[in-house]
Amino acid sequence: MHCRTKQRWLLALLASLGVAAHAETELPAVTVTATKQPQTLGSVAASVSAFAGEDLAAAGIDNLEGVARMTPGFTFQAQGQSGLQPPVMRGLTANIISFSSSVAMVVDGVPTLRAQGFDDNLLGVERVEVLRGPQSTLYGRNAEAGVVNIVTRKPDNDPYAVVSAEVGSRDKHALRFDASHPLLKDTLYLGVAGEFVEQDGFIDNAFKGRKDDDRERRNGRFTLRWTPGERTDAALRYAERAYRDGASLWGSASSPQRAVVRSGTDGFNDSTARTLSLDVVHELASGMRLRSITANNDYTDRLVQDTDFLPADLLHVARDHHFRTLSQEFRLEGQWGEARWLAGFYADRDDHDLRFEQKTPLALTTTQAVQKGDSTALFTHWTVPLAERWSVTAGARIERSEARFTLNGGREESLDSTRFSPKLALQYQWQPEAMIYASVADGFRAGGFNAFSPETSRRYEPERVRSFELGAKGSLLERRLRYGTSLYLMDVSSMQVQQMALPGQVFITNAASARSIGAEAELQYLLGAGWRVQAALGFNRTRFREFTDGAGNHEGKHNPFAPDITGHLGLRYDAPQGWYAQAAVSGVGKVYLDAANRYRQPGYGLVDLAAGYPLGRAELSAYVHNAANKKYDAVGFLNGQATVYSPPREIGLRLTYRL
Template sequence: MTSLRLCPDLPRALGALTLAGLGPLAQAQDPTAPPSVLPAITVTAHKQAQRIEAVAASVTVHDGELLDADGVDRLETLEQITPGLSFQPFGQAGVHSAVMRGVSAQFFSFSSSTLLLVDGVPTLMAQGFEDGLLGVERVEVLRGPQSTLYGRNAEAGVINIQTRQPGNTPRSAVSAGLSSRSGRSLRMELSRPLVQDTLYASFAGDWSRQDGFIDNLETGRRADDRRREQQKLALRWTPDSRTDATLRYARQAFDDGAALWGSPSARRATVRSGTPSWNRSSGDTASLNLARELGGSLSLHSVTAYNLYRDRVQQDTDFEPADRLHIARDHRFRSLSQELRIEDRDARAPWLLGLYADRDNHDLLNVQQMAATSLRSPATLQGHGMALFANGSLPLTARWTLQAGARVERHAIEFQPRGQDRQSTRSTPVSPRLALQYQPGAATALHASLSRGVRAGGFNVFVPAAGYAAYAPEKLQSLELGVKGTLANQRLRYSASLYRMRMDDMQVQQMPQPGLVYITNAARGHATGAELELDWLLGEGWQLQSGMALNRTRLDRFRDGSAVYDGHRNPFAPDASGHLVLRHDAAAGWHVQAQLYATGKVHLDAANRYSRPGYGLLNLQAGQRLGRFEIGAYVRNAADRRYDAVGYQNGNVTVYSPPREFGLRLDWRI
């Protein structure tokens, strides 16, 4: 089910100026007439191109053209248009921990419960879990365990971002914006053939900055100014009809002030900090994607990727004029990966067989400034893994199809604090998946699936008092039932799913004091939930989209010393969330749109002592097309709702929510 309608009229869609965070709705094929049907959607959720109705899994697809036209340039905004997906409140750009179906991960475990994949390049941890959604073809959000095809840390799902391929069709686009708090942004995209039918190149860039909203009463300035830039380059070579190779390079960089942090006891959005706080992190990625037709329906695919992310941060933690308490990080995360797979695209029984290998080499430096001393913890963390995986579909009858897959992965981690002995741990998880699909007609598909997800283990790399204790992989078992299809002569698309998940050896966090994090496998839990999405053409230029997720994630057993957390809510997991979007496109070229997003309360710790309240956001937008230009206005969080996470970091920090924002944007498309 898609929450963004794929737009056949690209010039009109590209010109649409909409609010970042709203799922833009469809434009008509004829600019003077409303769309008559919803278009077909093709995804690569299972690493092979399939109609979305043929995928026996819960998938949401966001079209990149419309995300770009809508001004969606932050990964975390996807939670407002994707049922079952949310992000932990952290307040630092470039570091995000996704929560899928109530399953969350700890920032300092250096592993994620949801995998981010950008053009085949995996991000396996919260650090560097970011993309400006620049030059994107589509974003596929897969819910439920995906470890069979995507490996460790795809325990609860995958966010798969596909960047646009350069080709024979030239493309030029420029977008400039102004917003509240002296915000300004510039985005551009250029794509050209260098040699017709053979060699193509593209470049996309994004530069933005905005003043903060947290007042530092000590310095008289704002504490949390934001500056970001991102560039993407691609060189594509198609020497013949059977070979397609793309070399990509991407860079993102941040030059920010403090995180959106403050003291729970202080006046809201104020600090009295005399400690410089900043985020100067950056990431570089290079990849080579190669596809080669082998004859018949066989093809070979290779993805070689290198990823470097430098997490450079200093942050005050007592928010007082004297520099008594602060934390700092200077981490370098380096990952090299290679995937090689052969696949058969036979329409009746497609299959694939793959080999994956990776190597990590991380240099870690964590600093804790305390009242009387400064503790520096340098260390190295290395890992290497290799996996063999397979997946395929087998038609049982004209209506029944069996889909099956499995992955065997060997993963080793080595950790060495400076000046101390090296420690190591190894694991060999097996991740099977079995799905049965029934299609009673061309417009309806039902599925049932059993699958297993895995999150990698690791070491408590900054806890010398515990001997840097290791923790084991977390395992998740899932049963899902789903239905998807179209109604009303393809004017209504729907998707619904029910699931039950069990988590064993849960990696839970204990924090006896600020900056000291300890992770163990001390818990087990379960999650039960339901999701629903609708996309409905109402006629006469009106369109309605909605999505809803209900989730109950609980800790079945968790004992933290003398504390008993049995039956408590899993941290950062909302029990309910949803969105509703109503849009009208007029034949005269103007549009208006309103979106309501709401989510329930989340707890910030296993004791369920601290929380962020449930909240709703109203986002509004309007725009007018003027030939190749489009000008529009938006307001985010129109009601100026506050939804601070009070009590983060074991009660020591409040993560502030951003205020209402107004903005203008001018788009020019050639």
């Protein structure tokens, strides 16, 4: 069928639904950098979702969980603790006790490779990109399932300021600002952004007569940008995110009353993330581009949590972890004929202090450990035209890692590994606005040590993934409709899985293998007359091919925390007068909370609403999150011991002023 025939057919279908389409409107071009080189969204031979910071702010989305709801195949494990968000992508999950992740989060080139600190409040953000499929070729360890790439707004010659105040359910108060101004025109610029949010909890402590889970968050970013000439661009950035929360969103799995506890132990989460980085880009006379990113990423995880939810202090856990990573990356990129290439060097050093406390009726046990590590890597990435419509993307990375571990000041243990991570993609531009691609890529998750387990199960090896993907993407209807689809298969070997030898004695081993099969689709469509539709749908089937532990044989069972389906449908109307209204429905299928599939979180759908009205330079907006007040508690968390409660409906008003 010819392209014009297809377009006429689609226009006829839309007309039959009573939808008007205007040829003069089109979706704006989107440039993404998750591949470490600027590319249009439609030219990347991989599954990528991109979200503009302004669109996220208009929808009232200020965290990565909101981004995940709009992205096919991407969710988070229910934890009920701020700052601790294990990501789930394409059926691959992360065990928080392993201090690693299946997905990397990168903010302005600085990586976070653990679930601890895998969070961002999207303050001053220009764009969020979600790149799915193994990305170890470019990002190394712990990017075996994908990357979340966050790009913040750069200050420049144009003064900029946005201030917003917000009130909402459960006595929520929030103040946010984002501002920048040139200090010296064309040379020196300053950007600052900040946020303060506090909100009462919803879990009743019947013993103490109060809410147990109040939330408070402080967040700030600082950027000093220097452009001494046309060829050089340097940015010094500092970001801090602090949580000063009450107890986790936990309760007893056997409680007859929802969201009611009788805890005598005061729970709290006092965690802080700090990042300092220097990002320098210089264009050489030859046309090549050199980039250096030096960063110190620091996260303190301090928490106390009751686990029996009774007045007597019989069972509780406490953490006081300090994660420090110093990293350096150099990248050189350019063109060789019609080919685009990139080559780089990466090195980092980890220095983690770990302190874990567990209270039982018999004893109070405290364990202290030190985990250090070094890694170095060389990588390259090429995009080479083969013919008029054909091109190939190829990349490779070799990474050497060493980890060292000491428990309670005892004997030091070490673990070395060297991984080679290739990627190959073939792309065919079958029409000017449409292409198909096929790719194969390897990814891996780092090995490590079980900090709080028996000595016989101290170490575990890297987890390996090989992925095959077939996809199509493009634009239709004179660029009013943008789509992307993909099919994938991933084989996981030496799979890192959680086992429990004795009650309270949890550790990671390479005791399983699995296969993940799935399909994803997403589209954006300008219906015309101010209407816009955004949709995403993901199917995934991740099952153990082999896995046996003390609880039995888990062959064929679901990988914990991995849903079989995710979906999103959003509709927005922008009126000529400047006001807007939007509604979105997002859904996630049921997930199991353990390898034996005994405990689960049910599937659920959430309805979110938002509207805004302009008042000169100001805007008054309202939002409703979880409008149907859907309850989707994770019952049976911690091997059947606890329930992670889902938050209730939230209603809010926001006043925003822009210069």
